[in-house]
Amino acid sequence: MQDTHISLAHGNGGRYMRELIEELFARHLANPHLDVDADAVAIPLPPGEVLVTTDGFTVQPLEFPGGDIGALAVHGTVNDLAVAGARPCYLTLNVFVEEGFEIATLDRIVASLAHAAQEAGVVVAAGDTKVLPRGEGGGLYLATTGVGVRAPGRRLGLREVRAGDRVLVSGPVGDHGVAVMLAREQFGLRGELRSDAASVLPLTETLLGIDGLRFMRDPTRGGLATVANEIVRASGLNLHLNEAQIPVREPVRAVCEMLGYDPLYLACEGRVVAVVAPETAETALAAWRELPSGTEAALIGNLNKAQTRARVILRTPLGGERVLEELEDDPLPRIC
Amino acid sequence: MDSQRFVIGGRVQGVGFRPFVYRLAHRLGLAGSVRNGAGVVEIEAHGDDVALAAFAEALMAEAPAIACPLLLERGTPGPVDDTDGGFRILPSRAGEAPRNHVPPDYFTCPDCLTEFADPGNRRYRYPFINCTQCGPRYTLIRALPYDRAATTMAGFALCPDCRREYEDPLDRRFHAEPVACPTCGPRLEYVVGGERIMGNEAALAAAVGMLHADATVAVKGIGGYHLLCDARSEVAVARLRSRKLRPHKPLAVLFAEDLRDLHRAAALSPAHEAALRAAERPIVLVPLRTGHDLAPSLCPGLDELGVLLPYSPLHHLLATDFGGPLVATSANLSGEPVLTDETEAESRLAGVADAFLHHNRLIERPADDSVLRVVDGRPRPLRLGRGLAPLELDLPQPLAHPLLAVGGHLKNTVALAWENRVVVSPHLGDLDSPRARDLFTRTIDDLQRLYGVRAEAVICDAHPDYASTRWAAAQALPMYRIWHHHAHASAVAGEHPAYGRWLTFAWDGVGLGPDGTLWGGETLYGAPGRWRRVGSLRPFRLPGAGRAGREPWRSAAALCWEVGLPWSFGGEMAAGDVALLRGAWEHDLNCHRSSAAGRVFDAAAALLGLVREASFEGQGPMYLEALAAAQAGTVEAVTLPLAQDDDGLWITDWAPLLPLLDDPARVPADKAACVHESLARAILAQALVLRERQQIDAIALTGGVFQNRLLAERALILLATEGFAAHLGECVPSNDAGLSFGQVIEYAATVSNSP
Numbered sequence A: 001m002q003d004t005h006i007s008l009a010h011g012n013g014g015r016y017m018r019e020l021i022e023e024l025f026a027r028h029l030a031n032p033h034l035d036v037d038a039d040a041v042a043i044p045l046p047p048g049e050v051l052v053t054t055d056g057f058t059v060q061p062l063e064f065p066g067g068d069i070g071a072l073a074v075h076g077t078v079n080d081l082a083v084a085g086a087r088p089c090y091l092t093l094n095v096f097v098e099e100g101f102e103i104a105t106l107d108r109i110v111a112s113l114a115h116a117a118q119e120a121g122v123v124v125a126a127g128d129t130k131v132l133p134r135g136e137g138g139g140l141y142l143a144t145t146g147v148g149v150r151a152p153g154r155r156l157g158l159r160e161v162r163a164g165d166r167v168l169v170s171g172p173v174g175d176h177g178v179a180v181m182l183a184r185e186q187f188g189l190r191g192e193l194r195s196d197a198a199s200v201l202p203l204t205e206t207l208l209g210i211d212g213l214r215f216m217r218d219p220t221r222g223g224l225a226t227v228a229n230e231i232v233r234a235s236g237l238n239l240h241l242n243e244a245q246i247p248v249r250e251p252v253r254a255v256c257e258m259l260g261y262d263p264l265y266l267a268c269e270g271r272v273v274a275v276v277a278p279e280t281a282e283t284a285l286a287a288w289r290e291l292p293s294g295t296e297a298a299l300i301g302n303l304n305k306a307q308t309r310a311r312v313i314l315r316t317p318l319g320g321e322r323v324l325e326e327l328e329d330d331p332l333p334r335i336c
Numbered sequence B: 001m002d003s004q005r006f007v008i009g010g011r012v013q014g015v016g017f018r019p020f021v022y023r024l025a026h027r028l029g030l031a032g033s034v035r036n037g038a039g040v041v042e043i044e045a046h047g048d049d050v051a052l053a054a055f056a057e058a059l060m061a062e063a064p065a066i067a068c069p070l071l072l073e074r075g076t077p078g079p080v081d082d083t084d085g086g087f088r089i090l091p092s093r094a095g096e097a098p099r100n101h102v103p104p105d106y107f108t109c110p111d112c113l114t115e116f117a118d119p120g121n122r123r124y125r126y127p128f129i130n131c132t133q134c135g136p137r138y139t140l141i142r143a144l145p146y147d148r149a150a151t152t153m154a155g156f157a158l159c160p161d162c163r164r165e166y167e168d169p170l171d172r173r174f175h176a177e178p179v180a181c182p183t184c185g186p187r188l189e190y191v192v193g194g195e196r197i198m199g200n201e202a203a204l205a206a207a208v209g210m211l212h213a214d215a216t217v218a219v220k221g222i223g224g225y226h227l228l229c230d231a232r233s234e235v236a237v238a239r240l241r242s243r244k245l246r247p248h249k250p251l252a253v254l255f256a257e258d259l260r261d262l263h264r265a266a267a268l269s270p271a272h273e274a275a276l277r278a279a280e281r282p283i284v285l286v287p288l289r290t291g292h293d294l295a296p297s298l299c300p301g302l303d304e305l306g307v308l309l310p311y312s313p314l315h316h317l318l319a320t321d322f323g324g325p326l327v328a329t330s331a332n333l334s335g336e337p338v339l340t341d342e343t344e345a346e347s348r349l350a351g352v353a354d355a356f357l358h359h360n361r362l363i364e365r366p367a368d369d370s371v372l373r374v375v376d377g378r379p380r381p382l383r384l385g386r387g388l389a390p391l392e393l394d395l396p397q398p399l400a401h402p403l404l405a406v407g408g409h410l411k412n413t414v415a416l417a418w419e420n421r422v423v424v425s426p427h428l429g430d431l432d433s434p435r436a437r438d439l440f441t442r443t444i445d446d447l448q449r450l451y452g453v454r455a456e457a458v459i460c461d462a463h464p465d466y467a468s469t470r471w472a473a474a475q476a477l478p479m480y481r482i483w484h485h486h487a488h489a490s491a492v493a494g495e496h497p498a499y500g501r502w503l504t505f506a507w508d509g510v511g512l513g514p515d516g517t518l519w520g521g522e523t524l525y526g527a528p529g530r531w532r533r534v535g536s537l538r539p540f541r542l543p544g545a546g547r548a549g550r551e552p553w554r555s556a557a558a559l560c561w562e563v564g565l566p567w568s569f570g571g572e573m574a575a576g577d578v579a580l581l582r583g584a585w586e587h588d589l590n591c592h593r594s595s596a597a598g599r600v601f602d603a604a605a606a607l608l609g610l611v612r613e614a615s616f617e618g619q620g621p622m623y624l625e626a627l628a629a630a631q632a633g634t635v636e637a638v639t640l641p642l643a644q645d646d647d648g649l650w651i652t653d654w655a656p657l658l659p660l661l662d663d664p665a666r667v668p669a670d671k672a673a674c675v676h677e678s679l680a681r682a683i684l685a686q687a688l689v690l691r692e693r694q695q696i697d698a699i700a701l702t703g704g705v706f707q708n709r710l711l712a713e714r715a716l717i718l719l720a721t722e723g724f725a726a727h728l729g730e731c732v733p734s735n736d737a738g739l740s741f742g743q744v745i746e747y748a749a750t751v752s753n754s755p
Ligand SMILES: [Fe+3]
Pocket: A336, B484, B488, B508, B509, B510, B511, B703, B704, B735, B736
């Protein structure tokens, strides 16, 4: 049992723990900066503004079509740095694992995490593991902190957004939300539904080379609609979205229609929403479409002066207009 | 010489009542005075007995059509100082400011119609003829007091002829604020493509010509634009439907004043005819005759059609010049406020209308057509709009401070209440669209400004996600949430304040209940401020959250699955999709527990194959009712078991309806009628069992489900047979448009809110 599953001993600082670190974590994550014996490490950084971000990962199930919690722990943090205009350099990793967790699964997840880190060009510079007593954790939680560097003087953020700006999305929305939901409920195979979890670095780096880039964000929890509301709240502008232009994969659309979800509120883990000046929006779109992860990128909306209260307004294919609200905790039907 | 004093209440202010009294006194040779008091008109008249008696009678009998005078006092006045100074209109007494009153928009009165038809009159065929007794009000008032300078007529300088009429107390246009004539008033303009035709007759002729060519013409009316087309041409109607992306929702039809065409198309009762001819000129639902000559796609699946008579001089001209019934549907997208602005109309209707008939009188605020349905012998509003709103009512008890109630989310209205008054706004639309939300906030500002009242508290539905609730929560005022069905129940109770203990059936689509489930088939006992749920329908889980409201097949699946029956849609839906939804239903993923009667009707409509996905709200139940109409009264009910649950609630089980709906031996019309009869009897059964335990003074039927005439009338008859006094809403719609009024009543009834 102790050979194949995590025990409390794996977290007590003794031999089991050392073996777990050496044989599992270090095996996958070895790099010159990861010193498993030191209390802290020095990380050399290229010139520029240093950015730091942190995130926790509690996704269920731990492995789902198109990804797992390990890769997600890298992508989530890397992507937060990327959309801020930074080049991610380092991660730290905290692992909270429940007693009784299968070591083989942990190994798979850490391997996936290592692979994702390598692909994104970040090294895991420090880490820690805690074992939670049985029944006190959801199997495995991860937390990562990311450090990156941004070119000095780069103006990027919600404050840069202007009336007339255009809004782009790098690919179909809702894939991650639907894939994880179906995997969690064990609805059986819907092979065509996979999470979009991926590093968005290629997308953000391409856009950083384009004049007129104002703002980028990755639409994770709360989806595209939530990012759209953030833009409106910060800018005081109306954001008109064209529903017909927003890419949604057919199987995602079908599942959402059947189960009554709105894909615009579902999480993505590998997409970017960008606000670009009108003069260069088409250039930005073309540049994204050159990339393997941006072939379905689209111009989906524009920002306009608000006559009354600033809102996100969805123009439906039928010509109607609907206000896209901030997400309610547990949305209840409103039709009487 | 004798003297009499009259105090007249009711609707007598802002409706030309004082000029009417003045002219009447002159005609009868009486001296005296008339003045506005606080909410009343006070008259002192001096003359001989015969003249005074004639005066007293004519005061009521000849009162302006839009006034509703109520004789409060009649007697001998105090000391009289001038009995020979003629008859005068006196200013209001200091400190007795008249009640602010925002009059609705009225039809063209008979006097104006006579002039309108007289080739010798200077207003012959003038599309904007009006007087103190008729014409636009609410839609052109910018501020009170109601005066021409504070209306959208301010920009039209009166010509000498009009000025003379406007300033002469003996003229029936004395202070008719929108008074106008061809010389000085608004005019028509016709636009097709890049071409513009000015001149009233030329523009009108061009529009009528276009209508004869099966085209759709957007016409600016009193409260907004209508889309018009030939109601007898299937080509024209089908084109309008496909362009407006409105495949099934019934379209209203405008008939000429003489009713000749209408009598041919519909079987009118005296109640229908009276409602159609009333000054409000609402849309009234009327039963269609078989073999009518109207386009079949006007109201597919239904046996009733919404019709209206001309409500403005322009509509009289269109109806008579065209020479046949015209579709007259609000120019808007479904659920949005009606369009009022030329530029906006031209851009938003570019793909829908072939031509535009504009005029240059600005519409200050929209008023959609009112819609009435005759149920139990009385016209009941389904929608408050032009002519009916703002709806001013009295409260059963005065309020400690002014309130604003913001209603529901769909078919929204708002209500402003202060002292012992409440004013309900016109229909503002579904609050999904930005236009409706702008109108919502504008109306809230407007009502407070016009009536000179600032709300000190805001009342909303308990549903956190209604746009009205979100708005309320963002205000700096104290906010109170009212449970949806308590508001429905209080709306009826507020119209009948004499009763103490109500048993109220609040049946609708869904609304959030205090237990976190979606109520909609509830039986409430008590009175405003103290409702207690005593009965309900067997709960079920609706799959697919908000989509269940638009897709009746989901309700069908929910009911079948709830009782362990298989459900399939004749194999039309992919098995994998159904399995996915079933899985979600079993995992309680995006499913909500509900007891909504509206969803039971939806389920029945879907199981009978009438409506699987609704293209407009209420489509399933409306089709079910229409199908049942032929068999109504002849059908046996199935007994729906009634039993108490663990909490003591009396629960009606709808389950026996499922085998009925599946019975191959019965025809669909028979099944549809049986569903109605069974549910009407279920209401009676609950009422009887609850009467054994509680004192019940009256029964109310409220909520959108009771827009269903068949169900409402059957329930009323059954209840009356057992000696219950049962009521439906009368002035206030039973659907969610009545929530704002109900919220006021519910809140006002709590002790702390009385002064
Ligand atoms: Fe309701």
